[in-house]
Amino acid sequence: MEFAKQFAPHLPLLRRYARALTGSQQSGDAYIRASLEALVADPSQVTMDLGARVALYKFFHTIWNSTGATIIDMSADLSDSATARLQSLAPLQRQAFLLTSLEGFKRSEAATILGQTEKELDKLIDLAQREIEDELRTKVLIIEDEAIIAADLEHIVKEMGHDVTGNAVTRDEAVKMAHANPPGLVLCDIQLADDSSGIDAAHEILSAFDVPIIFITAFPERLLTGERPEPTFLISKPFQDNTVKAAIAQALFFHPSKESVAA
Template sequence: MGLLERLAPHLPYMRRYARALTGEQSAGDAYVRASLEALAAGERSLPPHLTPRVALYHVFHTIWDGTGAQLEARNDNGMEAGNASGRLMRIAPRSRQAFLLTALEGFNPSEAGQILGASAGEIEVLISEAQGEIDAELATEVLIIEDEPVIAADIEALVRELGHKVLDVASTRREAVEAVGRATPGLVLADIQLADGSSGIDAVKDILGRFDVPVIFITAFPERLLTGERPEPTFLITKPFQPETVKAAIGQALFFHPARPKVAA
């Protein structure tokens, strides 16, 4: 199998990354094409100690750095300030790279470090910086669906720490539906098994039938969602959870979802 054939499965994802990085599909594709041409001509090679996908992204960034490309925000590219592309372009360049490699492309900090020529610790600092910028911009109102008071209090504290407002804490499907009848949330954090035997899955279905809102499931029963019988959730956190995992999921869910109204000062 030839080099380009081996890399073909990874190219759609690298095009996605390049577009997010530059803010334009045409500009991103130009760098992807330059990377492939350099590999085909033997001007660049995939580092043998890296997995093919990590190596491909590493070559992409080598080409990028070699051209002196800049990632500073541009005001003339027609991007709306409230969408994900517009928000991305306002994040500091190096932090933007680390955030996209991990949040969008699914690389772990060690792999992102191999791509960018940095340590895993440096990548984690960059991600934290990006997350801070995102959290400050995307403050919203959060509905928590959780029947265990201690866990609900922990989640509420995390939400407030990130600068969001807790709209309500519901322990049953009925309470959740009543809560969104009073006010529209910008984010829902939901358990699956609720106090009266009702289902957080059904509560979320009720909510999504009325509003387009990002949802993060936090549950001790992830197998009830990962069945393949319905569209599986983008954000699924297993109990017991790490606070940083929940914080990161909140930031990513809000970042990649259409903009929600900000919390009033």
């Protein structure tokens, strides 16, 4: 079937989304099966002019809403704190947060999927991020040699409720600060004041601490070569405040250690 060819590339990502949404592989996969069975039974239910991926996710939510989100595995292991945090969010907030942060949909696309206006979606995302920020307050080390940019980052970090442990302008200073006051998050430029490398500083910090690092740089091509493991979180200069805030929330939420350093 033609629709099967169009949807097939997006099914692995939808499966990831369903598992994150429900809190377990078993219940997420149950929703995928239910959605695919309904789709095969009546392909006309899908609005293909939305584009294959948006149409697929929107149809998935039709099934989700029609069941009242009842296919939930109550034995799901919520010891993973990111999973537990997701499940603590109200359902619509959780969906809006995951669609934009995990799945990378534009807000207009996420609004279409959820049947919300963009204004309503923005409120849902803001509520989700506020709850996450309240729970994940931490200490932040800034590694940035441009004073104005460092000041902007410090303002953003403090506005989110986090503490700034310091602003390092060289690799050695960054490593020293990290050991003196271990951070829960690092914001890192890659080209520093004495021509030392923020990448080297990050690697040395990571050798001692399990901490998420967000690279903020005017030279993203230096990190996106495909020749080595690349950063999960990368922001290009010049940046928007909201971009930095979203990256911080996502980095703290999804970091594998699932732990933040108390502020």
